[in-house]
Amino acid sequence: MKNRSKLKDILFTIAFPVLTWAVMELLCLIFKDKHVIATALDIKTVIRNTGITAVTAYALSFNLKEGRFDLSLGSQRMAGTIIGGLLAMALGLSGLWLLVFAVVFGFIFGILTGLAFISLRVPPMVLGVGMALIWEVVPYVISGGKGLNLFGVEGMGILTESWFQILVVVIMAVLVYILMNYTRLGYETKAVQGSQLIARNSGINIFRHAVECYALAGALVCIAGVLDVSFSTQMASGLGNTSNGVVTANMFAMILGGYIGERTDASVGILDAALTLTIFKYGLSLMEFSDPVNSVVNMLIFIGFLVFQANRHKAALGRARKARIELAQKRKAEMAAA
Amino acid sequence: MKKIIALLLAVVMVFGLAACGGTSADNGSGTESGTESGTATGLDLSVHHKVGVATVHEGEAWEIAKTYLETVVGPTFNMEFIYSEVLHDANGLIAFMEQCYAAGCDGIVNLVTSNDAIAQGAHKAEEWGMWFTTQNSAWVEEVSTLEHNIGQCGASPESVGEAYKMAFKQILSDGQPHSVVLFEGAAVGGDKGQGAASHFYSAVGVLEAFQETYGLTYDKPIADLVNQQDPGEVNTGNPDVHIYLYPGRNPGDAVTALLPVLQTGNYDCFAAVFSYAAFTNAIADVEQSTGKDIKVIATGQIEQQTKTGFESKDPTGDTVLNGAILNDLSLACAINCIELMHAYSGDVASMKDNGKTVLLGVRSYPILGADVYAKMEKINTAPELYILTSEDLIALAQPGVTWQDLEAKLAEVADVNTLLSSKGL
Amino acid sequence: MNEKKKANPIRKILESRLFSQIMPVGLLVILTVIFGIATKGRLTSAASLKIIVEQALVVATVSTGGAFIFASGNVSLSLGATTVLTATLSLLAYNKTGSIAVMFIVAIGLGVILMTVSALLSTALGVRVMYVTIVMMTLLSALQQAILGGSTVSLPYEVVQKLVKGGVMYIGFIVFFIVCVVLFHMTDIGRSLRFIGTNNLCAEQTGISKAKYLLIAFIIAGVGCGIGAILAIIRGGSVGTSTLPSLNMDCMLALVLGGMSIFGGSKSYVYSGVVGALTVVVLNQGLLMIGVDATIIQAIRGIAFLTLVTVSQVRPKGLPAPEG
């Protein structure tokens, strides 16, 4: 019995990307006479975009599920990636080190944001607005406004290798899975997601916990930054509190992932959702939807999903109500008879 | 108590930072107003001027231009520059100009390229009596008669178009059918003063090169093709020649959207009317996947990324960058500042053609090989290696030098070989 | 444990209503005076003050409308995108018809429609306001991009001049602001929204319908976006995909600096947006005038913002969250 439901859960999880692929494949064949995934390059692209989406969604989820929406996450991504990249380049090190440095710097910016949070104790959104203003300036000043440009830099080749990107995404997914299920942090995270107040009263150090979440989010989001820059070769050092767009764009993956993950596990769900959405977007771009139109379609579906999620308990509720009314009618009849 | 300390700390921090950034606040007398028009007073380099520079650029090339302004133009003309954050539109320009006005600037170098930004900016400048000069390839007539609008310079549309046309004709000259993906940047509306004129004419140049080489029959005039807002394939009338146009300002978005297009294997040329760097990995991936070489021609500056492009090899063994159309930002900035100096000297008339502003064309340099670039890259690396040196600047800023003289000077430095030899390279 | 709190006097001051109302205004005045002195009066010259006010107008207008949403304890992230899309479409409407009246009607109508859609998604379909607004933010700017492509739309300069000369910016703002003050502080709308922000369960049980008042809040915010769009058009003369990219953030910044709690509720004031927007501009302008680099100013803005928020709030014992 239990095994069967597990099998169902697995099928449910696999169904999302597979069905999406099937639908897009069909549409592409009908309208453009193309396959969604035809070459090794397609696979590579899908993997990379899935990775970026999934990592960013993980990073978002750490804080967001505990009620902290960190609006400075995008600036941490920018700062960590650019500074890590510049350092690796200055030291003449390879792409692997770039990743390591970026993660370390992301971690540091995350910790600093977290420390600012627990010491200032202003609402997370307010903190995010303020910190984003500050963090955006850091890479700008350090890079002299030039941002990061990896084009033609020796040793960065590894970053664009498919096997390397797959490895990064897989290792990261496994790490997050272990972290969330088998460690103190995971335990605490679930508890704080349930109720910060109770968790605190039970002796969980929510201050340390918050810093840990911020630090992890910072590190993760920089992995996304590196995956991104490895492909586009450059990351501009933008100012004006506009850096967070790249992060919020992955909200859909996080929420869809949370839904899929109810059957299995949140970390699996997010990866699954990221894959699903990536295939969907890739399919749309194959059908020559321009980027803004692609976004519009995605967001409309996102709204649809949010509406579904907010109302999916309604059917069950309706059934329960109906049953209750029937029970009441029966009882009334009994009483009238008595 | 803690609160008070925190407050004090904050104040100290704010002013401390302010002090760090604000070393130049108290030196120089600072002209309080910019209304010095009137009779020509001659070139007076003892007067300190504050000039606001409204930029749309960021990155290495812009930093090089900034260095030029700081180390050569500023000291030569006794100018102090205030730089904006990266601006995008008229709103940003106006806000920045307001700040400049309040900070005591008497001149604006505007790099925001859209007619309405230029018009709004020029009007504001007129209202406040600040001198206003612009970098844009399209002449904005509606504000050309304003007194304080003293001129425009920019990549001359013909030259940039010509450069692209020439570069492509050379590639297409092998008699084989070629196809191109063209990243048009802000070309849409460039001829009507909405996008960037240089992008528009670059795209036109490419389309003309193809048309003339293969005798293509586009189903619309070239200008209309370039002005289409949606990306897509152009109807070329030749089944072997494909042209895909992608308008958009964000290279990141463009890469995602163009990757599947390139991957069809139909295209063996790629042209970008501005930075191409974001596309390098995508193109390399496609080359690897299809085994076909893709020729890349892009607008560039004299900077590291262009150098690397000419020197690196792509997966098929060709150079990554096959041709660069160089626009020199430093030169354009110098021309803007020279125009300002004329205005400060009361010599506005010689910068205008019958009271109307003039568009001075800064020529683009088409560079079609690593060897040429190797020489060109030395430009802008030392004070005497800028296209316009300190002496040139002073000579051109003398009252009596007219816009025709400036135009002549620009023509003089327009040819790559002449330029290189004049610098001893 | 209900020991009577008799905290230290500073805490008492911070908790008092009057302080939280006056502090932001006082701060604005102090900043103006400090920078006035530091710039030897240049900042406080009439021309400069006019500039400051004009720079603050768009953010002030949009955040004044937004205050209604924030008061109810909801965070809206789509005010900026709504304003920009509205500006774009109303400009296109002008270009089609050549009528300023049409432009105005389209702007306000569209602002209201877009915000109403957001509100209904939340109240009728039960999606959390923050998520709705995040989606709307992305959706609306993608729509704008799809409509405009890489180009910009603009209003002819003579028309802009006419509108500026006619004082449309000031009139638009002042009328809207006065209406908002009345609605917020003198009718059941503001009071109900604040009460919903304090405790929406209690509000519901006191007969205050969350769905109804949230809809009203979004409609008012929509009018704010519409007027803000017109002001943005008049100020810039044109709208493109990169117009006012951080408007929503600026509004949040302004509201909080202006003394409003991001969680809404009792400590919500409709004038917060105006005070905050002015504060940001004065800080910017003042620093720029004393010669600080534009880049550094952004960091200072961030530090000053966080410091002010920290200093002016009662530091919670736990981590800040609606539950405490």
Add this chain to the structure above:
Amino acid sequence: MADQQTILEVIHMDKNFGVTVALNDVSFTLERGHVYGLIGENGSGKSTVSSIIAGMQTATKGDMTYKGQPWKPTSMLEAQEHGIGMIVQEAGTIPNITVAENIFLGHEKMFKKGPFIDRAKLTSDAQKLLDELGIKEFKASDRTGQLDMQMRKIIEIAKCMYWKPEILIVDETSTALSLEGRQFLYKVMAKQRDENKTVMFISHDLDEMMEHCDKLTVLRDGVIIGTLDKSEYEPNRIRKMMVGRELKGDYYRSDYEGYSDEVVLTAKDVTTLNDLLCMNLELHRGEILGIGGLSECGMHTVGKALFGIEKVLDGEVRVKDGTLINSPRTAIDHRMAYVSKNRDTESLGLSATIAENIASTGYKINAFFGNLISFKKEARYVDKQIEDLQIKCAGKNYMVNTLSGGNKQKVVFGKWVASDAEILVLDCPTRGIDVGVKASMYKLFTDMKRSGKAILLISEELQELIGMCDRILIMKDGQVTREVMRAENPTESSLIDYMI
């Protein structure tokens, strides 16, 4: 040896919050094998002293010894690990984790295996504990969210008992428990005593305290007024010690005045999704109608259903003029009022001011020109209530969360009294309120009744029902099963019999 019997000593303890003195030179000794009661009004310091012992806060001055050693705990965890466990008033459990995880919340270190947590051991240890305590209603691996509030409270007790505390501190726990839950708690306390350990029991409920405590210590304003042995217990004496002034033993109403025949509110065959099934009642003008029952009988849903908060699936609620009540708005428009059992979360805006809370019912009443609100009228509206109800506050513009429980409740009443409500649905209105305020509340109810208002009093305190109501409806399984008239002079035990 007497010394071996002494487990904890508190010596000259002071605790100040700013200028407020919460504890003033408090000294006492706890011995093994006893249940100690600590009683006093809100703010008397009883929670303060117990929380200092349990490590939640530190004393300003004074010492403690525990098992002969100086005792200065820095956290609840430290105290717990040393054998002092406390069940807190409002701790709660987290719904999205398992029972086992809740039990070991904050102690996950114990199950560390390298960098990981051994979840299997965590669950089995928790199950062992549940077995020991004889809890069969749920398993350690169950998700907490599936359990009802009762069961969750029992998890908290289990959580505390895992540490086999030498001293068990129970702070106001019983108020949240039903009769069965209480029985479980008393059993745990008794077991503790039988094992020669100690219990410190804090509660408002005097009867409960007298029944289960071996000794009672009375605190008032941070000072120990006295300690009584079981033989010395006498309710009036204890009350007097608590409030420091003579209180009439019976502060309920003593009259037998009837009520009008006019029905103002009817509930006919009301069925809700979970709790009510064909519930009927009629409320009359000038009547105080009581509703009692075991806590899961559905009585708390009655209030919500009548007031239109809980959706009525079948049946109907109507007021005198026949209007169907289906939302709070219609209810209020027909001059109904509702005071929730969960005062702080449902009936008050804690971070809003007193004035804002009271004025929240009067936006329409205080309008003068269309929808414009007259500040003058509004101020009068608020001031009148603060004055009439004698709400003790520093000013009407102070936040409600600066008030004591009793005064908070007065604010809730204030907003409804101000709106001139005719029908008041009150769910446990005197819950967690100290004796003094309680008395004034009862007087208020009586006055309202006399002025012709109708009151529906839902209460878990049988004394209150017996003392105040004209009629008592006993509920079971979502239905009214019994009606008891005031004239019958019911006793507590008879009511309990009806309930079961």
